[in-house]
Amino acid sequence: MPAQVITVTSGKGGVGKTTAVANLAVALASDGSKVVCIDGDIGLRNLDVVMGLENRIVYDIVDVIEGRCRLRQAMIRDKKLPELYLIPAAQTRDKSAVSPSDMNRLVKDLRTDYDFVLIDSPAGIERGFRNAIAAADRVLVITNPEVSAVRDADRVIGILEAEEKGPAALIINRLNPALVKNHDMLSAEDVLDLLAVELIGIVPEDETVIISSNRGAPVAFDSKSKAGQAFRNIARRLKGESVPFLDLDSHGSLWQRIQRLAGRK
Amino acid sequence: MNETKSLLQIKGLRDGLLISLDDAPWEEQRAALITQVDGQPAFFQGARLALDVASQVLHVNELVEMRDQLSERGIFLWAVISESPTTEKTAQLLGLATRISKPRPEENRQFSVEDLGDETALFLNRTLRSGTRIEFPGHVVILGDVNPGAEIIAEGNVIIWGRLRGMVHAGSNGNRSAVICALDLSPTQLRIADEVSATLKPQESTRPERALINEDGRLQAEFWEPK
Numbered sequence: 001m002p003a004q005v006i007t008v009t010s011g012k013g014g015v016g017k018t019t020a021v022a023n024l025a026v027a028l029a030s031d032g033s034k035v036v037c038i039d040g041d042i043g044l045r046n047l048d049v050v051m052g053l054e055n056r057i058v059y060d061i062v063d064v065i066e067g068r069c070r071l072r073q074a075m076i077r078d079k080k081l082p083e084l085y086l087i088p089a090a091q092t093r094d095k096s097a098v099s100p101s102d103m104n105r106l107v108k109d110l111r112t113d114y115d116f117v118l119i120d121s122p123a124g125i126e127r128g129f130r131n132a133i134a135a136a137d138r139v140l141v142i143t144n145p146e147v148s149a150v151r152d153a154d155r156v157i158g159i160l161e162a163e164e165k166g167p168a169a170l171i172i173n174r175l176n177p178a179l180v181k182n183h184d185m186l187s188a189e190d191v192l193d194l195l196a197v198e199l200i201g202i203v204p205e206d207e208t209v210i211i212s213s214n215r216g217a218p219v220a221f222d223s224k225s226k227a228g229q230a231f232r233n234i235a236r237r238l239k240g241e242s243v244p245f246l247d248l249d250s251h252g253s254l255w256q257r258i259q260r261l262a263g264r265k
Numbered sequence: 266m267n268e269t270k271s272l273l274q275i276k277g278l279r280d281g282l283l284i285s286l287d288d289a290p291w292e293e294q295r296a297a298l299i300t301q302v303d304g305q306p307a308f309f310q311g312a313r314l315a316l317d318v319a320s321q322v323l324h325v326n327e328l329v330e331m332r333d334q335l336s337e338r339g340i341f342l343w344a345v346i347s348e349s350p351t352t353e354k355t356a357q358l359l360g361l362a363t364r365i366s367k368p369r370p371e372e373n374r375q376f377s378v379e380d381l382g383d384e385t386a387l388f389l390n391r392t393l394r395s396g397t398r399i400e401f402p403g404h405v406v407i408l409g410d411v412n413p414g415a416e417i418i419a420e421g422n423v424i425i426w427g428r429l430r431g432m433v434h435a436g437s438n439g440n441r442s443a444v445i446c447a448l449d450l451s452p453t454q455l456r457i458a459d460e461v462s463a464t465l466k467p468q469e470s471t472r473p474e475r476a477l478i479n480e481d482g483r484l485q486a487e488f489w490e491p492k
Contacts, residue, residue, distance in 0.1 A: 099337050
């Protein structure tokens with residue numbers, strides 16, 4: 001079966017694109033899929049750091065595109081998961097080194113041999129973003145429950161619709177159920193109400209995410225972390241499984257409301 | 266080479282270049298433009314480009330291809346001007362401008378509804394998301410929401426069958442009798458003619474509302490009451 005090519009993007013920076021890509025990759029690969037991640041943030045690479053593979057980089061994506069190495073030479077195998085690979089971004093070049101057609105060519109070579117190709121998009125809606133979505137079969141838009149992040153997600157979803165990239169799916173990251181309960185944070189319903197797209201996951205605020213990102217071991221490896229569980233659930237949904245949403249609130253009311261929302265078109 | 270050049274007209278604008286195409290087949294024009302650009306890379310590098318495509322009917326993929334090809338050559342396409350409403354709509358969908366400069370509104374000029382572009386309305390059956398800007402010299406009807414960050418500028422009335430949370434300017438060329446109707450009127454800002462209102466009193470209930478300029482000359486919203 002040819003690979004599913006999934007781009008994670010957000011518009012706004014710092015909402016968790018790179019963390020999501022690293023964790024979804026780990027979750028998919030732990031579950032037996034063959035996965036390649038591509039860091040599309042050329043000039044500001046950091047997917048390699050979050051995955052703990054920085055010290056193994058020899059060649060990067062620009063080397064592949066400009067013909068200085070073969071594709072397989074730029075693919076770094078993960079330390080723990082033998083079926084997980086990373087194609088790192090170039091640190092010393094900028095977005096103009098890659099074009100949307102370069103991305104299409106590169107991804108085409110990966111489609112036959114892998115199950116998932118995950119592309120990490122840079123922030124913004126300029127060249128780097130266009131590169132990142134060029135080859136995508138499916139786009140996951142990630143946002144935080146904050147007005148500015150949701151506004152940017154809305155803009156990105158609008159562009160994806162205009163480019164006929166198919167319906168985007170939404171990940172709400174860093175939701176804090178306690179704050180939502182006190183009406184100090186947008187709820188998942190508020191966000192979905194505005195964006196009106198399919199919800200594929202809600203990841204709770206969890207400090208283990210930061211700790212594990214700094215250690216270069218994505219939180220999806222951590223069986224006790226709630227955020228890790230949320231990412232593993234998203235990975236299963238990407239494979240077409242129907243997985244109930246996490247109960248983030250001990251009283252269960254949030255979960256019921258989200259279930260209701262998720263069921264609606 | 267001379268032949269391809271005759272297809273294109275290049276003009277300098279205050280803030281970039283304007284290239285005018287004619288009605289010859291799109292593929293020929295596109296090729297001619299790229300040839301022209303590749304012939305003088307130093308001249309075009311880093312340019313802000315507005316493209317006048319006459320009455321060409323262009324769809325999303327054609328404009329996207331054009332924009333990508335230009336961007337690969339360091340040219341930023343920011344506007345597409347067209348006589349075709351389809352092309353204009355496509356350009357707007359892609360976030361491109363469709364006018365180079367806005368005509369200045371003439372002050373104190375009264376428009377009757379009959380004057381508004383022969384009663385023409387732009388009908389959009391979708392939600393306008395952040396970053397979308399619709400400008401239209403007539404009425405605008407939206408079947409969907411207008412999200413925060415989206416803008417509608419209409420010379421006529423604006424009717425939204427959905428939630429209005431973005432910015433709407435009705436009667437943009439000075440028509441003070443224009444109205445704005447929405448099923449849920451919670452805009453970031455409303456304008457009718459030259460009246461601006463950032464703080465219409467927030468309505469808790471979501472009943473249909475209509476905004477207009479009242480007898481005192483102020484912009485005001487009122488619930489719609491079935492007669």
